[in-house]
Amino acid sequence: MARPKIALIGAGQIGGTLAHLAALKELGDVVLFDIAEGIPEGKALDIAESGPSAKFDAAMSGTQDYADIAGADVCIVTAGVARKPGMSRDDLLGINLKVMKSVGEGIAQHAPDAFVICITNPLDAMVWALREFSGLPHEKVCGMAGVLDSARFRHFLASEFDVSMKDVTAFVLGGHGDTMVPLVRYSTVAGIPLPDLVKMGWTTQEKLDAIVQRTRDGGAEIVGLLKTGSAFYAPATSAIEMAESYLKDQKRVLPCAAYVDGAYGLDGFYVGVPTVIGAGGVERVVEISMNKDEQSMFDSSVEAVKGLVQACKGIDDSLK
Numbered sequence: 603m604a605r606p607k608i609a610l611i612g613a614g615q616i617g618g619t620l621a622h623l624a625a626l627k628e629l630g631d632v633v634l635f636d637i638a639e640g641i642p643e644g645k646a647l648d649i650a651e652s653g654p655s656a657k658f659d660a661a662m663s664g665t666q667d668y669a670d671i672a673g674a675d676v677c678i679v680t681a682g683v684a685r686k687p688g689m690s691r692d693d694l695l696g697i698n699l700k701v702m703k704s705v706g707e708g709i710a711q712h713a714p715d716a717f718v719i720c721i722t723n724p725l726d727a728m729v730w731a732l733r734e735f736s737g738l739p740h741e742k743v744c745g746m747a748g749v750l751d752s753a754r755f756r757h758f759l760a761s762e763f764d765v766s767m768k769d770v771t772a773f774v775l776g777g778h779g780d781t782m783v784p785l786v787r788y789s790t791v792a793g794i795p796l797p798d799l800v801k802m803g804w805t806t807q808e809k810l811d812a813i814v815q816r817t818r819d820g821g822a823e824i825v826g827l828l829k830t831g832s833a834f835y836a837p838a839t840s841a842i843e844m845a846e847s848y849l850k851d852q853k854r855v856l857p858c859a860a861y862v863d864g865a866y867g868l869d870g871f872y873v874g875v876p877t878v879i880g881a882g883g884v885e886r887v888v889e890i891s892m893n894k895d896e897q898s899m900f901d902s903s904v905e906a907v908k909g910l911v912q913a914c915k916g917i918d919d920s921l922k
């Protein structure tokens with residue numbers, strides 16, 4: 603049987619890391635697409651040349667031609683611009699919306715059966731726009747945010763408790779922005795919810811609140827350190843986790859920006875929720891019960907995303 607084909611639209615920092623990880627994990631053959639000439643070809647060749655030492659057989663190629671993504675099983679989209687210090691994800695909206703239009707059309711024409719994972723920011727609005735421009739089924743288009751935000755939360759918690767991050771689970775819902783909702787009640791160490799760990803004296807409420815805030819600011823913290831771009835190792839690893847769940851029909855329960863129609867009181871809207879990702883794409887949206895505070899944080903996050911979607915409609919008439 604032929605290896606799966608993975609198309610990476612955007613061969614920048616995240617795109618290159620995605621290609622490397624996909625190769626190391628032998629998830630499939632990789633095509634890197636970018637408008638920048640030479641970059642995707644150079645990265646593909648460099649990674650291919652690591653194959654004999656790393657011992658993978660996946661084929662790697664780079665292109666500026668959408669025809670080369672034909673028949674891709676998975677498309678991961680990072681095309682666009684990344685933020686610089688002082689910029690919010692929302693500042694990228696105007697530029698990246700135009701990029702989503704060309705990417706959506708390219709995928710629709712050449713890889714309409716692919717499972718599409720969008721990473722380009724502002725994430726929730728861009729995944730919505732990409733779905734609109736591509737016309738693909740909603741369950742085949744989603745956005746990577748929750749896995750990354752939860753991973754950051756898990757990392758900070760594992761450091762605070764001095765335990766393996768393997769035993770830390772965490773939930774982050776809502777939009778991928780300042781209004782994201784880290785759900786403390788549903789986050790655990792070996793099944794023990796965080797509020798119980800506070801009672802057990804493992805940490806204090808103040809420290810936990812600081813970790814929640816650091817999680818919300820996780821992307822900005824990296825931007826502030828790098829100064830020339832935004833995070834790429836953790837975002838790429840998170841998207842690969844989602845792609846693997848689709849390609850291997852693992853049915854992992856992963857938070858992602860998914861189309862929610864009915865659950866959470868939403869009627870047809872992209873926002874970060876727990877999902878099941880398997881061979882059917884986003885196979886299920888998991889609806890958890892929220893208390894009053896959580897619900898109100900989730901509602902304001904949804905409102906923030908709605909504002910961005912409205913802004914997209916204001917910029918591109920075809921989205922109305």
Ligand code: APR
Nearest residue numbers: 612613614615616636637638680681682683684721722723
């Ligand atoms: N089509 C294809 N590729 C494009 C297009 C386009 N229309 N416009 C820009 N690109 C390419 C750029 O040439 C560049 O190689 O997208 C790539 C983006 O790479 P980086 O600038 O290195 O950005 P990266 O760190 O990979 O982040 C990409 O993901 O997390 C988000 O906020 C981040 O929106 C940003 C995106």
